[in-house]
Amino acid sequence: QKEVEQDPGPLSVPEGAIVSLNCTYSNSAFQYFMWYRQYSRKGPELLMYTYSSGNKEDGRFTAQVDKSSKYISLFIRDSQPSDSATYLCAMSTASGGSYIPTFGRGTSLIVHP
Amino acid sequence: NAGVTQTPKFRILKIGQSMTLQCAQDMNHNYMYWYRQDPGMGLKLIYYSVGAGITDKGEVPNGYNVSRSTTEDFPLRLELAAPSQTSVYFCASSLGGLTDTQYFGPGTRLTVL
Numbered sequence: 144q145k146e147v148e149q150d151p152g153p154l155s156v157p158e159g160a161i162v163s164l165n166c167t168y169s170n171s172a173f174q175y176f177m178w179y180r181q182y183s184r185k186g187p188e189l190l191m192y193t194y195s196s197g198n199k200e201d202g203r204f205t206a207q208v209d210k211s212s213k214y215i216s217l218f219i220r221d222s223q224p225s226d227s228a229t230y231l232c233a234m235s236t237a238s239g240g241s242y243i244p245t246f247g248r249g250t251s252l253i254v255h256p
Numbered sequence: 257n258a259g260v261t262q263t264p265k266f267r268i269l270k271i272g273q274s275m276t277l278q279c280a281q282d283m284n285h286n287y288m289y290w291y292r293q294d295p296g297m298g299l300k301l302i303y304y305s306v307g308a309g310i311t312d313k314g315e316v317p318n319g320y321n322v323s324r325s326t327t328e329d330f331p332l333r334l335e336l337a338a339p340s341q342t343s344v345y346f347c348a349s350s351l352g353g354l355t356d357t358q359y360f361g362p363g364t365r366l367t368v369l
Contacts (some may be wrong), residue, residue, distance in 0.1 A: 231298060243301065246299040248298035
């Protein structure tokens, strides 16, 4: 079993839909949870992060962490064609003094007009 | 700031050839990383460095070498290229620490024929 599981999709939704992207993980030591967005032929860029459990909102985006279920989610409200990208979850914990994140495979999202 | 820069953007190699992928950052970050990304497979860590003169293996180091003689530069060396090394290579940097953000370069697309 991989440490971080993420459905690669693609997930295709109409413009304006609410999108839910999810990751599960097996390492209960993970403390810091991130979502990166990667446009086609570009490098990933950090979209949101949360520390430990709870919700965090930033505009149309909400990141949610449920440590008891080892499950994290990213919600996108009023999705736009410009949100079409691959979304990678990442999570990290201390390991030998370093904090090297573990990435999911990424979910490809397509928002069609 | 230019951020993280990578050269070349594209390269085609023949089996058995060698090459160096260049990576530089101007953010005075301690940590630097090399990832490869195969279609639908997410990011796999090849090597990372926590500071000049210090490097360590990631998940898939075989067939690659790195060095870190300065804070700014982190070249990745491919010896005896094989078709299995066809991939997109991303360099990233970060300050380090648990609540860390990685900044990615634009990537190098490598094809080995």
